[in-house]
Amino acid sequence: MSAIDDLFTRLRHQDRKALMPFVTAGDPDLAFTAAVLKELAARGASMCEVGIPYSDPIADGPVIQASYTRALDKHVKLASILETLGEVTPQLATPVVTMVSYAIIYRHGLEKYADALVAQGVAGMIVPDLPIEESPQLAKVCEARDLSLIQLITPTTPNNRALRITETSSGFIYYVSVAGITGERAKLPTELIERVSWLRENTPLPVCIGFGISRPEHVRLLAPVADGLIVGSAIVRRMEAAEKNPQATLQEIGDYVSSLAAELN
Amino acid sequence: MPTTPRADSSCSAHGPDAAGRFGVFGGRYVPETLIYALDQLAEQYEAASQDASFRAEYEELLKNYVGRPSPLYFAKRLTQHCGGAEIWLKREDLNHTGAHKINNTVGQALLTLRMGKKRVIAETGAGQHGVATATACAHFGLECVVFMGEEDIRRQAPNVFSMKLLGAEVRPVTSGSRTLRDAVNEAMREWMSCVESTHYILGSVVGPHPFPMIVRDFQSVIGRETIQQSRAQMGDLPNLVVACVGGGSNAAGMFYPFVELENVSLVGVEAGGRGNQPGDHASPLTYGQPGILHGSFSYVMQDEDGQTCDVHSMSAGLDYPGVGPEHSYWKSTGRVTYTSCTDQDAMNAFDALARFEGILPALESSHAVAEAIKLAKTRNRNERIVVCLSGRGDKDAAEIARLKGQSFG
Ligand SMILES: Cc1ncc(COP(=O)(O)O)c(C=O)c1O
Numbered sequence: 001m002s003a004i005d006d007l008f009t010r011l012r013h014q015d016r017k018a019l020m021p022f023v024t025a026g027d028p029d030l031a032f033t034a035a036v037l038k039e040l041a042a043r044g045a046s047m048c049e050v051g052i053p054y055s056d057p058i059a060d061g062p063v064i065q066a067s068y069t070r071a072l073d074k075h076v077k078l079a080s081i082l083e084t085l086g087e088v089t090p091q092l093a094t095p096v097v098t099m100v101s102y103a104i105i106y107r108h109g110l111e112k113y114a115d116a117l118v119a120q121g122v123a124g125m126i127v128p129d130l131p132i133e134e135s136p137q138l139a140k141v142c143e144a145r146d147l148s149l150i151q152l153i154t155p156t157t158p159n160n161r162a163l164r165i166t167e168t169s170s171g172f173i174y175y176v177s178v179a180g181i182t183g184e185r186a187k188l189p190t191e192l193i194e195r196v197s198w199l200r201e202n203t204p205l206p207v208c209i210g211f212g213i214s215r216p217e218h219v220r221l222l223a224p225v226a227d228g229l230i231v232g233s234a235i236v237r238r239m240e241a242a243e244k245n246p247q248a249t250l251q252e253i254g255d256y257v258s259s260l261a262a263e264l265n
Numbered sequence: 266m267p268t269t270p271r272a273d274s275s276c277s278a279h280g281p282d283a284a285g286r287f288g289v290f291g292g293r294y295v296p297e298t299l300i301y302a303l304d305q306l307a308e309q310y311e312a313a314s315q316d317a318s319f320r321a322e323y324e325e326l327l328k329n330y331v332g333r334p335s336p337l338y339f340a341k342r343l344t345q346h347c348g349g350a351e352i353w354l355k356r357e358d359l360n361h362t363g364a365h366k367i368n369n370t371v372g373q374a375l376l377t378l379r380m381g382k383k384r385v386i387a388e389t390g391a392g393q394h395g396v397a398t399a400t401a402c403a404h405f406g407l408e409c410v411v412f413m414g415e416e417d418i419r420r421q422a423p424n425v426f427s428m429k430l431l432g433a434e435v436r437p438v439t440s441g442s443r444t445l446r447d448a449v450n451e452a453m454r455e456w457m458s459c460v461e462s463t464h465y466i467l468g469s470v471v472g473p474h475p476f477p478m479i480v481r482d483f484q485s486v487i488g489r490e491t492i493q494q495s496r497a498q499m500g501d502l503p504n505l506v507v508a509c510v511g512g513g514s515n516a517a518g519m520f521y522p523f524v525e526l527e528n529v530s531l532v533g534v535e536a537g538g539r540g541n542q543p544g545d546h547a548s549p550l551t552y553g554q555p556g557i558l559h560g561s562f563s564y565v566m567q568d569e570d571g572q573t574c575d576v577h578s579m580s581a582g583l584d585y586p587g588v589g590p591e592h593s594y595w596k597s598t599g600r601v602t603y604t605s606c607t608d609q610d611a612m613n614a615f616d617a618l619a620r621f622e623g624i625l626p627a628l629e630s631s632h633a634v635a636e637a638i639k640l641a642k643t644r645n646r647n648e649r650i651v652v653c654l655s656g657r658g659d660k661d662a663a664e665i666a667r668l669k670g671q672s673f674g
Contacts (some may be wrong), residue, residue, distance in 0.1 A: 024297060031370060033331075040669040054443075054558070054571075054572065054574045055441065055572040056446065056450050056558060056573050057450075058295070058296065058450055058453040058454055058457075058559070058560075059296040059298075059454075059457070061454070061456075062440075062579075065440060069440070069441070072572060078570050079571055079572075080595075093616055099555070101571070102294050102557055102572045103558065103567070103573075104296075104570060104571035104572075105571075106556060106557055106571065106572065107556055107567060107569070107571030107572065108570075128296050129294045129295055129296060129557070129560070130294060131293060131294075131296075131297055131300050134293060135285060151297075152296070152297045153297065154296075154297045154298040155298075156297075156298050156299075156300070156301040156302070156303065156460060156461075157297055157300070158301065165297075176297070176298065179298050179457065179458060179460060179461070180298070180457050180458030181454050181457050181458065188514060227644075231587075247637065
């Protein structure tokens with residue numbers, strides 16, 4: 001059991017839903033990353049996703065990509081990101097997962113990366129460019145360490161493939177709401193609710209929805225049908241101001257997350 | 266046209282296996298959203314390559330639209346100048362649109378029609394693949410959007426204008442290094458949001474499976490013709506075959522039919538830029554190590570954190586930090602030798618070909634010419650070297666003037 005399994009067992013008992021904000025590590029610096037994680041946890045986040053900046057993130061839209069570029073322009077390194085996470089996780093009541101390209105994991109070594117997550121109190125990873133055909137090796141490494149390897153299912157995934165994905169995923173299923181990249185969207189597709197309901201009937205794993213969620217009304221609409229909601233670009237967009245105004249940005253992100261959390265339960 | 270059987274699950278000269286692996290290289294490291302489109306593409310391609318009418322249509326296009334076969338030309342004065350082995354040029358520069366890229370784009374445009382899609386996106390570096398894609402789309406009446414880095418738009422202005430004349434939209438890419446690698450990122454992102462209606466015509470043997478296989482197969486007409494023409498014109502196979510390697514499509518197309526002809530040595534030439542320090546060249550096979558970029562496991566220029574490095578070449582078509590997985594495989598088996606040559610060597614080769622043969626080669630192809638000149642000097646007069654002259658140099662004229670400090674126009 002990873003910390004994520006514990007979280008969802010608890011939430012399902014209480015009939016509550018998870019709110020999972022995403023932030024980029026190192027944008028504008030790691031001190032801000034540490035501060036924002038604490039702020040998120042204090043404002044109603046159930047779990048935090050930390051994006052490891054990558055030079056060529058093909059699944060990400062302009063907002064997250066720009067944030068990764070800002071972080072990399074300052075030469076943030078994986079070692080210092082992990083060190084920062086190690087300092088923060090003991091102070092958080094919420095689990096932390098990393099969103100990370102397989103390019104980075106491969107370069108560091110699968111076991112070395114997984115060991116580092118365990119050492120720093122991180123509960124798992126989402127690897128958006130590692131489809132199930134390529135994931136068995138990493139899945140084994142994660143399983144041996146009680147780390148969750150969270151797999152994604154998208155609107156273009158056929159049902160039989162979706163079922164296979166649920167069998168190889170751990171922690172929860174990340175259901176991508178739209179065929180496309182990360183980014184805020186005014187409207188979400190109507191088939192979404194049906195698909196997520198179908199998935200939840202067909203897997204014991206919690207199913208969480210991400211990509212495009214930004215407004216309180218999205219939360220109101222989707223929380224009842226999912227186990228959790230992931231909010232990325234809407235937060236990262238607010239981080240653009242953090243360089244000039246870290247305190248105000250923290251406050252603004254905190255208020256925003258509170259407003260979403262208020263819709264949740 | 267592709268006639269390769271795909272049933273074999275082991276990786277032979279006919280690879281890849283069912284998972285898209287050439288040995289350990291290749292695969293599919295892409296977001297789940299793209300898997301369905303890639304599966305569909307692999308399936309449709311498989312069916313198309315068994316379909317005689319598809320093959321006939323492709324061959325007809327190659328003959329009457331592209332202008333194939335391209336000549337195999339003996340470069341007599343260049344040979345005399347070098348004083349060693351004979352240098353022959355496989356004239357891909359004489360194809361419609363002036364490069365090998367069109368062999369792939371007409372094939373993939375045919376596949377696009379077969380899949381019932383009406384819109385095409387593509388990335389481009391030198392603009393040759395963009396022009397070749399825009400051309401094939403105009404021919405078939407497909408909508409076309411080409412992603413191109415801002416730096417390349419500057420370096421290859423004539424091609425940008427041509428694409429627009431051909432009815433394509435050119436979308437400037439302003440992220441990252443604003444070159445080919447970023448254009449691939451943007452094209453992949455765009456594809457994620459429109460996979461149902463749009464085909465992505467990737468321009469080289471890179472990216473996730475099945476692209477490296479499809480592009481290689483469509484380009485392998487280069488090597489097949491070269492084998493026939495060599496037998497007819499030289500009375501034998503060449504001793505050496507040389508091609509430049511950016512993503513590696515002209516080289517893969519040239520080498521693939523030669524792989525099992527073991528007496529023929531194969532040499533791939535990467536862009537050595539201005540030196541061997543990271544950031545000064547674009548030679549992942551020479552200086553990089555295996556890693557992941559653009560959905561494939563292959564040699565790549567990365568830093569110790571797995572971040573892709575900036576690379577440099579004066580030639581926009583070679584200015585790419587990665588390389589096709591099959592080249593990594595051929596490097597690992599030793600079947601192909603990979604080397605690199607500098608901007609300066611390539612420029613000298615450009616001048617030599619212009620003066621001795623009356624041919625302005627593309628700066629990309631000039632890298633292969635440079636290596637051939639070097640090799641010819643060390644080889645006997647009775648030996649024969651074939652160079653894949655992948656494209657013509659008109660597109661580079663303004664950039665060459667700038668590099669030489671001369672005025673253009
Ligand atoms: C004339 C020419 N040769 C070579 C290349 C490099 O690509 P590849 O290595 O895929 O053949 C390009 C790419 O734009 C090109 O235009």
